[in-house]
Amino acid sequence: TAPQFNENTSNAVTASYIIAYKVAQAKKPHTIVEQLVLPCANEMVRLVFGEEAARKLNDRSVFNNTISKVINEISQNINEQVVDEIKKSPFFAIQLDESTNVALCSQLLVFARYMVEGDFKDEFLFCCSLDTITKAQDMMEIVNNFFEVHGLDWANLVGVTTDGASAMLGSGSVFQTLVKQRIPMVIGVHYFIRREALASKTLSDQLNAIFKGLVKVVNYIKSSALNTRLFKGFCQDMGSDFDVLLFYTSVRWLSAGNELNRVLQLREELNLFLQPEGKEEF
Structure with a gap:
C-alpha cells in the first residue's frame, strides 16, 4: 500500500512526501534528508541545471521536523487505506505477535488478511508498545480499542493467529478464549509453523x-x-x-x-x- 496524494498539492510538498516515503521504506533516519539527500540533490541540480534551479530546492518542506511529520502523516494515510479495505471486505483475519526489539522494548504487532477484488491481501495493521507487564486481557483491550476507534466489526473476523510468549499470546493463554467469547465461530491458531525450522x-x-x-x-x-x-x-x-x-x-x-x-x-x-x-x- 502506497500513500495517496491530493491533485492540488504543490510540487515541492509532493516531492517532500515522496522523499519521506522513500526514506521510511529504506528504514533510514529522517534526518538523512537534510544531512545528505538535500545537499547531494543541490549539487547535482546546480551542476546540471545551474544555480537558479538549485535554489528552488531550498524549501522548508524537506527540513528534519517537516520530514518527521510527513512520515507520520504517510503512516496514518496508509493505515486509513488498509482499514477502509478491511471494512469493504466480507471477512478478515488477524495475526498477532508479541516480541522484544533490540532496545528490549516489548511490542505487539498486528497484521491483517482480507479480500480485495476477489483475492487475498496481507497488510500490517498496527504496532503498540507494551511498557509494563501485559497479560492476554490487556492484549484484548488493545485490539478492541483499535477496532472501536477505526470502526472495524468483530462479526467479520473469521480467524486469529497468535505467536509470542506463552504468558501473553501463547497456546496456554486466555487470549483465544477472549476472542471466542465475542465470536464463537472464529478459528484460532497458535504459532506460525516454520517448515524449514x-x-x-x-x-x-x-x-x-x-x-x-x-x-x-x-x-x-x-x-x-x-x-x-x-x-x-x-x-x-x-x-x-x-x-x-x-x-x-x-x-x-x-x-x-x-x-x-x-x-x-x-x-x-x-x-x-x-x-x-x-x-x-x-
Whole structure:
C-alpha cells in the first residue's frame, strides 16, 4: 500500500512526501534528508541545471521536523487505506505477535488478511508498545480499542493467529478464549509453523554430521580476528566474489542456508586456506 496524494498539492510538498516515503521504506533516519539527500540533490541540480534551479530546492518542506511529520502523516494515510479495505471486505483475519526489539522494548504487532477484488491481501495493521507487564486481557483491550476507534466489526473476523510468549499470546493463554467469547465461530491458531525450522530438527545423521562440520570450520575462522583478516586477504588475492564467511545461529534458523551457501561459494578458498593449518579434523 502506497500513500495517496491530493491533485492540488504543490510540487515541492509532493516531492517532500515522496522523499519521506522513500526514506521510511529504506528504514533510514529522517534526518538523512537534510544531512545528505538535500545537499547531494543541490549539487547535482546546480551542476546540471545551474544555480537558479538549485535554489528552488531550498524549501522548508524537506527540513528534519517537516520530514518527521510527513512520515507520520504517510503512516496514518496508509493505515486509513488498509482499514477502509478491511471494512469493504466480507471477512478478515488477524495475526498477532508479541516480541522484544533490540532496545528490549516489548511490542505487539498486528497484521491483517482480507479480500480485495476477489483475492487475498496481507497488510500490517498496527504496532503498540507494551511498557509494563501485559497479560492476554490487556492484549484484548488493545485490539478492541483499535477496532472501536477505526470502526472495524468483530462479526467479520473469521480467524486469529497468535505467536509470542506463552504468558501473553501463547497456546496456554486466555487470549483465544477472549476472542471466542465475542465470536464463537472464529478459528484460532497458535504459532506460525516454520517448515524449514522443523525440517532442520530431523536431518539424517550423515547430513547433520556434514552440517556440523561446516559450522565448525566457519567458527574456527570467525572466532579468531587474525584468521578472519588472513582469510579475507586470501580471498581478495584470489579474486573471489566474497571474502567474508557468515555465522550460523540456531535462533535465526534462516542463517543456516545463508552460511552453507557462502561456504559452497568459497569451498576452494577454504580448502586452500586450511591446508597449511594442518587441521586434520576439518
